[in-house]
Amino acid sequence: MLYGANGYTGKLIAREAKNRGLNPILAGRHKEAIPRLARELGLEFRVFGLETPSFILESISQADLVLHCAGPFSQTSTPMMQAxxxxxxxxxxxxxxxxxxxxxxxxxxxxKQRGVMLLPGVGFDVVPTDCLALNLKKYLPDADRLLLAFDARGGPSRGTALTMIEGLKTGGKVREEGMLRNVPFAYKTMEVPFVHKKLWSTTIPWGDVSTAFHTTGIPNIEVYGATRKSTIRMMKLLRPFRGLLGTRLVQKTLKQRVARSVTNPTAKERAKTKSYIWGKVLNASGESREAHLVLANGYDVTVEAALGTVEHFMANDPEPGVQTPARILGEHFIRTLPNVEMRFET
Incomplete structure (x- = not known):
């Protein structure tokens, strides 16, 4: 089952799934959009929200696996996961x-007791970076520090922009000595040597701060996003206002602005943009290893990674428990996706 099939990313996944002959049950809360998309693709559908646990359970009863694509996940993941x-x-x-x-x-x-696999993050967040992190760990097994950075070209979809606004409530995060630590916006900055050019980047609360620890065991993790120096200065100026940014009024105002101004990237726009990822591991002796990934636009990577994961578990039994992408799919899974280039610094 594909839940959230009427969203921007959900539609991309639904159409590609149909092209691959996967024929998922399309699902979501929108009474008009879900049936319309299902008729277009010739697929079954279910219309349901996530407010009533018994109704969710009944609605997913015919599915062996749910690919949940309806964000913000801070609001939607728990009821679907519990069902x-x-x-x-x-x-x-x-x-x-x-x-x-x-x-x-x-x-x-x-x-594990229920025999259920829980595998979050099977899109651009965090499949490429998780695979890169595990590759680097195997090149430097005693690494105790991991740095990841990305330059994702192209604008966000409305759904991604809304998720970013949700994130303003919590500020930044890094992992130090195995523990998550709250840090200010733009906590650290550095010039990252991406494969195409050096770019100023700043720490961001990306999912790998959580997942890469469980994939690699590396206790110190920072994730950086490429951005303009002017944006970094603005982020630092916002530090005293983090509490205000999380208030209901400010959140509502920002989300309304997104609804009015953010347009989803077209297929032509996505085709023109690439994503660049850099990773580095270091050990206590000062040794280090670096690697690069060059990929398609983040939304196209999400489609390929999510459906590649589904196809993997159609051919292989899922392992019960909470998993991370590279740990269960392998560090070379990223190489199975189209238009991916991985380079290691010698």
């Missing part, structure tokens, strides 16, 4: 939110 646990249905999603990864991890024991 999957109750119904012994495997759960995948495309979140990139640290709080969601951490909340799902708390259900590891019950997931």
């Amino acid at each position: 999957c646990l109750a119904g012994k249905t495997h759960y995948l999603d495309i979140t990139g939110e640290i709080e969601v990864f951490e909340a799902i991890r708390k259900h590891n024991t019950i997931a």
